[in-house]
Every structure is written in structure tokens, then in C-alpha cells.
Amino acid sequence: MKQTFCSIITIGDELLIGQTIDTNSAWIAQQLNPLGIPVRRRVAVGDVKADIIDAINQERKNADILIITGGLGPTSDDITKPLLTEYFNTRLIENEAVRRHVVSFFEKRKRPMLDVNLQQALVPESCTVLFNDAGTAPGMLFEDQGQVIISLPGVPNEMQFLISAHVLPYLKKNYITPNFIHRTLITVGEGESYIANRLQSFEQTLPAEIKLAYLPKINIVKLRLTGTDIDENTVEKYFIELKNELSDIMYTDTDAELEQVLGQLLIDKNKTISVAESCTGGHIAGRITSVKGASAYFKGGLVPYSIEIKESVLGVNSDTIQQLGVVSEHTVLEMAEKCCLLFKSDYALSISGYLEKNDHGNEVWIGVSDGVHSEAKKIIAPFDREKNTTLVVNTALNVLRLWILRS
């Protein structure tokens, strides 16, 4: 079977001058991997006609499928659509369905529609139009000499909608790809190399048709077992073994986020939670409430960013803070207990620490309580502010999850 390759071309001066970091390409690659269509090259070019055409011609030598993102906005530096119209020797025609969609898009939002917006309804005659429910610029799919050239907007959520709703179904239908079986589990609390070390003998037992991939994030490692042209039961057998190997650090054997697993646990146990987070500044509450339906178990959160608020609103004893320190085991324990009381929740999580190394170090304390019993854990935050925030949020959500499982 001939291997199908994809090239991704991203268009936009903002990518070349370094103003925008390209996250689209990685996302697209992640969607194509399970289909067995590897991305062979990724190319970024500016809003320059000759450079875009060169890139298309060059990538057509490297790949069967070209995915082009960017340059479809309504402004004058967006040249992809006229360029592709010329490149494929076709003409722009008005698409009535896109026109109605654009008109209703602006009507729904009660915002004035401009002539430039209506131009989104003009599409190259020879393309298949990919309707964009997430915005106004439609995607375009051209079939030419056995190759497929797909043009999508660069706005991430619009691109993602079009890939999921139109491009993936098209590729699944039109390309015979090897039969992939994926099984995913996710761990929290240990690094990639530590896990790789634990799995040395397991990896040696894997048949050639099954591959193990490590997809590390901060404090989180996703492990994906991929079977290629092999029966499902065999993959399942190895997946169960893998789960057994990592049972102490695995939080899910699906592709769920930590906050989703925590939410389901709370729904199953019919319990409620609250959060008092200082240095994480609202990010834990933000992650918890990113799950639809979180109001069933999340009573609320407090960000007591100053000592004054830790005392006045949360009710932490000022002696505790003065004598033992605002970043200390005793303070987070008391924060968690008082948080349970304030929000009348079954469990509470508390955070106090330093997200950037300073004269006091870079410790972060995590507390958890059911109002009667409490427990605290200290971690070191060794990265920059943003990365440390993610580290602390992931660790804290897991501390709370484990506490609830044990109680």
C-alpha cells in the first residue's frame, strides 16, 4: 500500500516575523496521526503571492494532501482565495448557502454587515466549499491531478471546526489508510523519563505491530498504544498490562482531562468542592469550571491574593500566618478547612506559594480538607511563572482527586 503524505502550509507575515506562534500545525498533525497520514513537511510563508505559489508547487512534489491555513480574512492582506482561484484557473462565483450563512451570522450577533463580509460568499467555481459554522470564511477543497489541496482560515477555532467537520471525514472516505487501533491512558505526577524507565521490560514485550508513544505535558504524560493492522483483542491485552504497570499514577484510561475525571468522581459520589487559591490566582477554579455542568459540584472559589483577605474573608487566624508564614503547611491546612466552612462544601482545596523564585524560595503548599480532616503537600516550582501555574494546578487537582477517592 502506498503511503499517503500531507504537507501543511501556513500563510501569514505574522508567523515569519515571530509575532504569532504556530499552534495550528501541531493541532492538525495530531488529528492526522490517527488516520495514518503523516505530516512530512510544514512550511510557513508570508503574505506574498509568488512565495505562496512556490510553496504550493514545491509541496505538491512532497505530498498527496496539502493543507493550507491563513490568508482568508476579509482584509486586503488576505490573498489566498484570489490566488487559488487563479492557480486553479477558475473564477469566483457567489455561493448562495455561504451568503445566507454570512448574513445570518451578523444578524444573530446584531452587528452591522459590511461589503467585505459579503465577499466571503464568493468562492472559486471548481472547489468543494467547506461550510464554516464557526466563522464567515468558508474552507475550500480542490481535487487536482490526484492530489487534494485544502485551504482553511488561520483562526484556530475556525480551522479546528473545518478539520473536524469536513476534512477528516473527507480523508477517511477517500484514502485507504492502515487500520490503526489506539488506546490512551494518562498519568499525573511523574516525568516522561521516569515512566520510560519503569516500562523498559514492558516495551520489550511489545510486538512490532504495537507502538508506545509518550506525549508529555507539564506533570502529565499521555501514553498511547497504537496497533497497526493487528486485531483489537491483542492491543487490548497489552493495554491492560500497561494500565497495571502504571496503576499508581494513571488517572484515566480514556482521553479525558484531569478536571473532567474529578468532576465525574464528584457527580458519582454526589459531593461538592470549593477552592481557596492564592498564587494560582483563579486558574484552578478556571480549570474546574471549564467542564460543562461543573455547577453540580463546584460551590465556588476564593482568590485571597493578599494576607488581609486570607484573614478577613477566609477567616485564617492571623497568628497562624504571622508565626508560621503565609506559605506554610499550617496556613494551607487552615485555608482548606476555612474554605470548606465558607463555601459549605464537602471538600476544599487550598494553595499558597511562590510561583517565581524569590528570597523566600519557590515552594508551593497544597492543602485539602473535608472540614474535619486535612492534609498538605509541598511541591517545588522550578519553571517560569506560566509553566509553574500549570504544574501546581495539575498537582492540586490530583491531590484533591486522590483525597476524595480515599475518603
Next chain:
Amino acid sequence: MKQTFCSIITIGDELLIGQTIDTNSAWIAQQLNPLGIPVRRRVAVGDVKADIIDAINQERKNADILIITGGLGPTSDDITKPLLTEYFNTRLIENEAVRRHVVSFFEKRKRPMLDVNLQQALVPESCTVLFNDAGTAPGMLFEDQGQVIISLPGVPNEMQFLISAHVLPYLKKNYITPNFIHRTLITVGEGESYIANRLQSFEQTLPAEIKLAYLPKINIVKLRLTGTDIDENTVEKYFIELKNELSDIMYTDTDAELEQVLGQLLIDKNKTISVAESCTGGHIAGRITSVKGASAYFKGGLVPYSIEIKESVLGVNSDTIQQLGVVSEHTVLEMAEKCCLLFKSDYALSISGYLEKNDHGNEVWIGVSDGVHSEAKKIIAPFDREKNTTLVVNTALNVLRLWILRS
């Protein structure tokens, strides 16, 4: 004068399968812009010899300077050094200075040195070695047929060290480049096409040497004016005109985030703020505290996710909620007032609404108060949960900023 172009080639399977997001390219481009050396193309290829050589040959047709990152580590999938040695028809020789550096690198860290580490001291004979104080893999600079090919490690801090310490000085010495001038301003509250429409006549007055780019995010549009080989005063003149055209929606004439501008305003006015946010679930507090030093003006935040907490902790009158609705002008006004009192802050922001369309609609109310006077604004949240969160957070931060500016 002939324009000098750069191409960036990043090497690594992890980039193509979407495991790593390429932040190196953007950083390199940002360093080259002030030198007037535009990055014309960026290409990512996997750890495949033929693909890397193809990419080098191809990019040499597009650019005078090639910067290659990745594939210089000590493991077997790192093939850049032997590949370049073969490509430039040279041989590996031991570099004594690199050898001493590698040995002392491991001594200082008290870590065992392996044979593979010592291989870092082998360098192609025909290259200029770029000493790597930040790691063990040296950079390599080849001059060939009037072009420069530079190979650097992919580890961000090592790459950054080598660019700053060796590559930029080399380029400054060896290339006379055009003079680019960038000016950036950022707007909030209006879409790209609305702004483009307002700027139609302004854009027509721009000389050919000055280009205007639109970089839209949710509810935020960055506008960048770029002058090429034109004097600074002329660019400045047009930038001032642009600022005048958009003065009602511009929040900064630098490259700052909304929360940074808000923070600076609060520091300048010596005022404090607090937040009571329901549906945004901690994301506003999270954005405010992402700015280092936010503790100088941010007293704290409350996420009163349930009605019970809006009443018991925040102190909103239960009659207000029952008679006028939890998502209503009166409720957010009272939330903002009570938030000022609870946190003893000069100003407070409040949010109550629906981030996903339901039987009650998809309205979000934003309130702002100084404890005495209050104001509320209603917006519609037309997108998905995540995008709506960003829309509401951006709008709310700007509502607060404008309120403080007026008070």
C-alpha cells in the same frame, strides 16, 4: 541594494507529529527583524536524512542565510552533524576547546559523563565552531558559495544563547540590510472587518514603503505598521494618524496585553481592584494575576458559582436575585458593589451570565463599581464555551479599564 533573506529549518519528528509546538522559529524571527533580515520561509522536517538534505537544497534557493535547529543531541536519532559533515564534504575532527568545555560541564554538575557526551567535541573541519556556554552541543557555521548555513541545537535556551552570542554579531558584521521599522497598536471591542472599513481612506494614503497588517484575536485586533527603507519620522507620522483614527478602541500603542495595561494604570493611580466572577469561573482573576507584581493592586477574587454563595459570601440580597434574576443588570451591579466592600478595594468587577446558549439565552452581564457608583453592560456570548470565556474576559477587563480612566 540586494535584500538578504533567511530561511529557518527545524528538524525533529516531534514537530511533525504535533507533540512539540515550534516556539524557536518565532524567537529567531524576532531577533532577525531588527537587523532587517526577514525570514522568508520556515520549514519543519522529520529526522529523515533525505528530507533534511532536500530541505537544505531547497531553502538555499530561497535564502542567503539558513538557520537549522535540532538534531544535535547525543542520541541516535540526532543526525544533523554527520549529515552536514557529509553534505559539505568535510570530516569530523576533535575540537580541544569544546572537549574541555564538555568535561567541565559535567564536572560542575557532578554528573557522570558518557562516551556519547564526549562525541560533542567532534566537529566538521570546515565549519566555524560556535561555543555553547548553555549546553554541550556546539553550533556550527558553514560559509559556502556566498551563503551561510548555521546549525544550532533545538533546546530553546541553548539555541537562544548561540543566536545572541554568536549568530547576531556575525550577521551584523557581514550583512548590510534594509531598515525595517515596526509600530504596533492594539484595539479591543471591535472586529477586524469593522476596523478595516474604518481605515479604508487611511490605507489609501499609505506610501508603498509602509504596510498595515491586521492580527485579530477574540475581541482584540493588533495593527502593525511596517516601514521598509523609509525614515522613522514618516512611519511615526502615519502611526500617529492611525492612533487618531482608532483612539476610541485602542488600548495600547505598544505590544502589551490588556491585563498589563490595566495593571500599569492601577499602579499609576495607586488604586486596588477585586473581582466577583460567576460564569467566567476564575479566568478574569487568572488573567490579572498572570502579570508579575499584580499583588500591588489585586486584592483578590471570588468565584460565587452558586446562588447560595452569591448571597452568603458576597452578600447579594436574595430578593434581587429572586425578583430580577441571577443574570440581570441589578444582580451584577449589586455583586460589584458588594465585591468592593468584601475585598476593601477601590474598584470591583462582576460577572454573571451564560457562556453557552440555554433556555435563558446567552447573555452575560458585566458590572463595575467603585463602591458608590456602579455601571453595567450586557454582551451576547455567541461562540463556544472557551471562546466565549475569552470574549467576556477581554470585554470585562476593558470595561474596568475604561471605568477607571473616567473616574
